[in-house]
Amino acid sequence: MGAADGDTELPGFARLWTAFMSARLLIAAAILGLHVAVHFWVRPLPLWILGLCTGYLAMTVLARTLATPQGPGRSFDRQWVYTAGLDLVFFVVLQANQVGSINYVPLVALPVLMSAVMGSRALALGTAALVTLTLLAHSLWNNDIGWAGTGEIAQAGLAGGGMLILALLTNQLSARLAREEVAARRSRIEAHVQSLVNGMVIDAMDDGVLVVDTDYMVRSANPAARLMLGSDREVTPDQFALDDNPAWLQLAHIARQTFEDEPVDAMEVTLHHEDRHSSRLQVRTQRTPTVSDSGRCLCVMFMQDLREMEAQLRTEKLAGMGRMSAAVAHEIRNPLAAISQANALLEEDLTDPALLRLTTMVRQNADRLGHIVEDVLDVVRAQGPADPHAATDTLELDALVHRFCGEWIAQHGAGARVQLHLGMPELPVVFSPEHLRRILVNLLDNAARYATHQAGAIQVSTHPVRHGPAMLMVWSNGPPLEPSVRRHLFEPFFSSESRSSGLGLFICRELCERHGASIGYERTERAQGSVAVDGNEFFLSLRRAPGAFVTTFLDSAPPT
Structure with a gap:
């Protein structure tokens, strides 16, 4: 009572x-x-x-x-x-x-x-x-x-x-x-607490997790999965259908295969989004037991970003090589300096044109070797601990891109060959200004090496992804890259030219990863004058500064 x-x-x-x-x-x-x-x-x-x-x-x-x-x-x-x-x-x-x-x-x-x-x-x-x-x-x-x-x-x-x-x-x-x-x-309280813990763990996972029913409705999706799908809670509801977006139809096909046949083990798919670059994913699925009352089951889909997986694998493979390269570079530096100094002294006393040509060859190759040594050391610095001040720098992307591009155009006399399409005025991002300059100069150098000399042959553009990162693109109308080159594009010491160290794009990728950004390549089409032209595009996905979610330019798109 x-x-x-x-x-x-x-x-x-x-x-x-x-x-x-x-x-x-x-x-x-x-x-x-x-x-x-x-x-x-x-x-x-x-x-x-x-x-x-x-x-x-x-x-x-x-x-x-x-x-x-x-x-x-x-x-x-x-x-x-x-x-x-x-x-x-x-x-x-x-x-x-x-x-x-x-x-x-x-x-x-x-x-x-x-x-x-x-x-x-x-x-x-x-x-x-x-x-x-x-x-x-x-x-x-x-x-x-x-x-x-x-x-x-x-x-x-x-x-x-x-x-x-x-x-x-x-x-x-x-x-x-x-x-x-x-x-x-x-028991209910413990189950509720356990459910909250599981939800926190799933939300914090780097892998995307989707729970799909037999009607291809997504019952649950963690933040990583929404990022890979290109959706967010403000636009897409908590539960949505995989056929709502044409980019997700491959995932609906995988769910159908899981329900009709067997779970999928590591299938690679590419999701083509409308306002952002495509996502390459590795997908595996598991099917829950069938509920006897309803005869229905669920498909749990685990997704991994292949770019992040490849970057992690490359980092692990190159960690040992980086330490060895640093030691070798330091050992080469001292005798290389002695060779350069001895060659300079010898060149002062020579008058024979044939001998001067030989000393010139020695000087040029010594300089080339010196650049390679500096590139190797740059790789080691890029793979080292991040600079806490550089990692938290906040900069206005459009203003710096305009300044760096102007300096590069003036130095190379590019003129109308380079066009700027900047669509994010006063939008801050998190990056180091010096690292951004090095990346942009490297991409412009590569573009100038293969692009034509027509007006608009090189185009630099920026635009924000709705509720997502800020994008910086460098496009050029050069010939397409061979598949073998594309596969190893960001690997160190790989180059299609004999006189290149093959470290430029690798350093760009390492610098991006230090600031939570990413770099990639796609063959895209842009408007050059009044004609649509295929070209090579390198794109950077940069983190916005905290609170930098503007509405004025959310729906802007890259120039086409």
């Missing part, structure tokens, strides 16, 4: 308590209605009996509306007095002043059940014992306190014994149900 052992209120107990209070109210109304009917249509009854029934009905109404459940298990509290105790007294008084042949003894089971369900075992047995003693006393009273009418006394004793057994069994069942409800609540 009250909370015990510090337990909090149980929803199941509250519902049961409400049911008992409602049953008491209905019984009180029925008893009052019965006595009123007897009084008016059979024979008049004493007014105090009608008043007693009315008062009992009023007490049940007050208990139902004002009293509150306090939890099971307490041995005794005041609620017992105006619930089970009041019922017991009321039913005994009615039985003692029996109207006609109406028997009120079965009603005393209500307070016994109420005490057994909502009280302790002692309270339940005590209430049943009190009922038993009351029934025996009533039987003795009806037989003038003699030993006559033993049948009625035996019947009262059997009824009391039944009440004791009923109270004991009901209390045991109620206690067991209460323990199971507490255990179920704890």
Whole structure:
């Protein structure tokens, strides 16, 4: 009848308590209605009996509306007095002043059940014992306190014994149900906490996770998966269909294959987005067991960004080579300096043109070797610990790109050969200005090496991806790269030219990764004058500065 052992209120107990209070109210109304009917249509009854029934009905109404459940298990509290105790007294008084042949003894089971369900075992047995003693006393009273009418006394004793057994069994069942409800609540809390932990772990994963049903609806997607799909919560709802975007149809095909055949193990797909560059993903799937009631199952799709996987693999492979290259570069530097100095001294004393040509060759190749040494050391510096000041620099991308490109155009006399299409004024990104200059100069040098000399042959553009990164592109109308070259484009010491060290693009990629950015290559089409021309495009995906989410240019697109 009250909370015990510090337990909090149980929803199941509250519902049961409400049911008992409602049953008491209905019984009180029925008893009052019965006595009123007897009084008016059979024979008049004493007014105090009608008043007693009315008062009992009023007490049940007050208990139902004002009293509150306090939890099971307490041995005794005041609620017992105006619930089970009041019922017991009321039913005994009615039985003692029996109207006609109406028997009120079965009603005393209500307070016994109420005490057994909502009280302790002692309270339940005590209430049943009190009922038993009351029934025996009533039987003795009806037989003038003699030993006559033993049948009625035996019947009262059997009824009391039944009440004791009923109270004991009901209390045991109620206690067991209460323990199971507490255990179920704890299990639900633990399951909820575990679900929250799993959600946090999945949200923090670098791999994308999609949960797809048989209707190809995405039930759940972690942030990494949304980034790979090119969607976000502000535009795409929590649940969406894979056929909502043409770029996701390959994933819908993989889900269909998983449902119809077997789970997919490491399939490579390319998602072509409208406002950003394509994503190369490796996808594997698992199918959940079929639910017997609905006959449906789910497809759990794990996606990995191949560019990030390849970058991580290259980093691991090149870590040892970087240390060795640094040691070799330092060892070469000193004798190379001696060779260059000796050649310069020798060149001062020579007059023979043939010998001067030889010293010139020595100087040129020494300079070339010196540049290679510097490039190798640059690689080591790029792979080293990130500079905390450079990593947190915030710069206005368009302003710096305009300045660096202007310097490069003036130095190389490019003129109209280079065109700028800058679409992010005052949009800050996180990058180092010096590293951005080195990357941009390297990309422009490469573009100038293969592009034509027509106007707009080289185009530098910027634009933001909606709710995504800032993009910087360097496009040129040079011939397409061979597949063998594209596969090793960002690897160190790989070049299609014999006089190149093959470290330029590799250093660009390493510098990008230091700032949380990425670099890639695609063959794209741009407008050169009034003609659409295919060309080579290197694109940088840069992190926006915190809070740099503007709305003016969100829908801007790269020039076509």
